[in-house]
Amino acid sequence: MTTLLWNARLINPETGTDDTGAVLIENGAIGAVMTNSAEIAAAKTRAAEMIDCNGKCLAPGIVDLGVKVCEPGERHKESFGSAGLAAAAGGVTTIITRPDTLPAIDTPETLEFIRRRANEAAPVNVLPMAALTKGREGHEMTEIGFLLDAGAVAFSDCDHVVRNTKVLQRALTYARSLGALVVGHPQEPTLSAGAAVTSGKFASLRGLPAVSPMAERMGLDRDIALLEMTGARYHADQITTARALPALERARQNGLDITAGASIHHLTLNELDVADYRTFFKLKPPLRSENDRLAVVEALASGLIDTLSSMHTPQDEESKRLPYEEAASGAVGLETLLPAALRLVHAGHLDLPTLFRALALNPAKRLGLACGRLANGAPADLVLFDPDAPFVMDRYTLRSKSRNTPFDGQRMQGKVLATYVGGQQVYGRE
């Protein structure tokens, strides 16, 4: 079975190119990537099915590192079924799930449950992360070896920072011996305890408990020092402040095995968007100043920050319709990741191949996955999208069970036209 997607703008993050061409799908994998017209003409005679992409963009499907699916525990907020549909509609072909569920994913048995549920219910690839410490409590490490065997792609306690540095040191040392990737949340936990916004004029005007952006750098500095001690493989889940960037750069120059991510909300919104206590803008870490936002956007464009993800965190109305301090943190993002990220392209901060380097290639590489590329032999996980199509975001159109998006009512540009996972179309506009 062969399918030819032709007349497409091929967004290739590996080569950094954006050329018109075609992709041949053979047996669920990419059989050929062609820009030569004679080659394409020859392929047309062979292909069983042909799809005219009408000059729209064809890119590797998004690999979203750090998605919360609320199974087990809070299935009313998001299930693998609803998250999978949302992912497909958003051009996300691989979800890397977070273990911050109820209970936490900290044993091979619970991980096995996730894998089974995900395969039954979700039309996209689902790969789970497991907790680094039991119950994400920061006392004892999990069975990292068994969890790796059971399919964990990385280990993280998510927003529960391991406070005890000795525990983290041992966990990192053990993880290094197995080559496991540890995903940290750089934050000094006592400084950020109870904080709802970033400190500064806005926080003081609104009278909300705040944390200095310095808490992120302090957390990152500690983790970097531990990497020097242990040599572990480490990924910082979200870098959101300008002050953390020089530390990251130095660690990279010193040859430590460190990568870093950013969340789409911190790259497209700032602290002032909270306005009159709008709880859909309450995130963890909180939204930052405009200067921080721009610095992190620049770091993403330069490659200092490797990955861009949605940090998809479903919350129901009940947990958001509360006074700001009491409201839950987090926003859904699977379906809005691409159109929001395209704002950065439309604003001239980065080009499409650079964007897909952060959305697909880099997360896949960091996790050792074969996807995320437009290359022969890679899985045919693809997204076809129109980067310019305008629309007004209506949160009630979201496929997620929770509709807590900060982009409700906003004008956006960029629509997914079709999503392919392993060569199968899992989403397409009629």
Place this chain on the structure above:
Amino acid sequence: MRFSHKHLLGIEPLAPDEITMILDLAERYVDLNRGRAKHGDALAGLTQINMFFENSTRTQASFELAGMRLGADVMNMSMQASSIKKGETLIDTALTLNAMHPDLLVVRHPHSGAVDLLSQKVNCAVLNAGDGKHEHPTQALLDALTIRRAKGRLHRLSIAICGDIAHSRVARSNILLLGKMENRVKLIGPPTLMPSGIAEFGVEVYEDMAEGLRDVDVVMMLRLQKERMDGGFIPSEREYYHRYGLDAEKLAHAKPDAIVMHPGPMNRGVEIDGTIADDINRSVIQEQVEMGVAVRMAAMDILARNLRSLPKEVMA
């Protein structure tokens, strides 16, 4: 002149003219309150509900009296003891009350922004009687009226606000109001009790009382909010009193005719010396309480006038 707001949630959205409008009307109510028959009918037939999710004696009494003097039916709900304890959310409480058709809702809540949230879910006019560390607009208005009566004007004055600025909604509302009316505002306190980004508020910040109080017209003391302290903001009460407590020696740096204010309740011997608080030539603390009733009468009167001209739309 129109008052263009449905609610009184804070000083921040008010225009200087609107502040003056409330103060001018409050002057008339001061006269009414000083007369023998202290009764008007501006709120006759209207229902006022006071919802206090946080303990209050003086503010609640002041609002209650203000409503009664203008002829409203006033009901007090102590939310500490009620359904909130049974797990009801703020919005459900608001919807329940809304179904009883109140006209004025006076709300105090321990969380910043909670009164704002509640106001979105009800049809009546909402008055913020203090929300977390955000705003306490009627306190700033009564302070403004007190200053205006004592100094004959409410602009181009040098005004010091001293003490626990970080945890004070009174300070925030006063900084906003006094700034809007074009006064020079000086904040004095230990740096651990200053909110972040305070220098961007168009104020001067001092850590030393003598320096900060130099030639000011008005000294506003704040209560040291012991109940809000996480612990460890200041070394001890006595060191605080030594460095920041208002006594005759420190007050000597202010103008000779400077007035002393305090929103109450006072901690004598912590932030203010008892003799200064009782000095009738300097202290206007009792006058502040009197202005409180008048300002709240004026604020509710103005909102009630708006209420009559507004269609009663139904909100979810």
